[in-house]
Structures are given as C-alpha cells and as structure tokens.
Amino acid sequence: MNHDLFKGAISKTKGALWEVEGLPKGEYDSQAVQYDKLISNGLYNRIMWGNWPSNYAEFCRQGLKSNTDGVIADIGCGTLGFTYKAYAEHLQKEIYFCDLSGEMLNIGKKRMEKLGADPSNVTFLRSDALNMPFKDNILQTVLSFGILHIFDNPTQLVQECVRILQPQGQLFLTSLCTERKLSAKYLNLLHKKGHVAKPLGALAIRNIVEERGVKIKTFEVKGGMAYVSGIKK
C-alpha cells in the first residue's frame, strides 16, 4: 500500500482490507458466494452471454501485459473469479483490487493469497468506482470488467477511470451490451428487476470511452460483451 497514491484517508479494516472511510455497504455483500459460483460457471457464460470465462481472462492478460512498471487498478474487481490466474502471472506488479463489496473482495483476496500474492504488492481496497480515492493522473493501467452496465450514469465510471490514469495510461474495459439477442433479452429482464442500468449497445459504450479522452486501441464484441481498450490522450 502506497499512501502517496491517494488524495484522502484510507484505513485498514479488521479483515485486512483497506477502505475509504464512511462508505456504505456493497449491495453484492449478501450474494457474494452465490454470485461467485454463478459467474465462474462456463455454461452460464456460454448460454447467457455467449462468452467463455477464458475470453475475460485473455482480455485481462492483455491489460496486464501492456503494463510496464506503473501501478494497476482493477475497478469493480469482484471475486476475481475469471481473472485471478492472470493476476497470478504478475505478482511482482503493484496492483489495487477495488470494489464496494467487502465480501466480494474477501473471496478475491483468499484466491490471490492461495496463489502466493505478496501483500506488499497487492492491496484490496473497498472503494466507490464513481468516486475513487486515487489522485489524478497516477495509475498506468486501469482495468474494469463487467461493471459499466450496472450504472445509470456509465459516463461517470469512465470519467473516473480516465481521471486516475496518467497520460498515455491504458484502459481496458468490458461491459455487457445488447448485440446478442438472448443476452439482450436477459439484460432487459435484469434491468426491469433493477439489477442493471438501461442496457446499451456496444457502439454507445465505445463512444462513451472515446468521448472521455481515450484513443481507442481495440474494440471487439464477443456475444453479449463489449471489449474496449485505449490510451488516455
């Protein structure tokens, strides 16, 4: 943990997570174990989202490989169900795993510890993706997988990711989108139940990223998931 990266106070919880003081509990706290089981299921991802978890892991690997020697943050990292093996290949790097849910972070933390993560390189930080505690222009790589579609104001998430990135820093972002019929139907159902925001098409997601000052490097749609990477101008 490097306190110089932060604009405000960060404190350590009893469970050895770090957190921004005064945050509300994460909505995912009560369903963390259940959620982790579901999303790690290959068949669920294949049927509902037209993706294999290996697609998500591969995109994460691209982000990690693009990082030379700067600091990395994963915003809304969840339980690291898809990504912990990719992260385990980069244990020497300084990585901040960020999520609002302490329960989700705890599952991810246990995974990384099992794989030998060094606590002096790896920090689990309970924080709000829409108001991150990092200073401006401070990180080399920001990763954010599968959370943009949660927010009614997705621009705010992208704006926050871009704010904390240094110029020429790299953004790797995925979001569920409406390109695949069955996924769009399910996404609309989740929206009606209040679990996700109004679903967006992949191009709209790409535009949000581009309009926030990111030069798009790669843009792909696989099934019901948009994959966007770019460099902060």
Ligand SMILES: C[S@@+](CC[C@H](N)C(=O)[O-])C[C@H]1O[C@@H](n2cnc3c(N)ncnc32)[C@H](O)[C@@H]1O
């Ligand atoms: C659909 S999960 C995705 C988790 C992970 N990135 C993945 O791909 O498996 C969404 C995550 O966003 C987190 N989340 C929701 N609202 C958040 C917020 N305002 N700030 C930070 N994390 C948030 C949830 O706790 C949850 O872990």
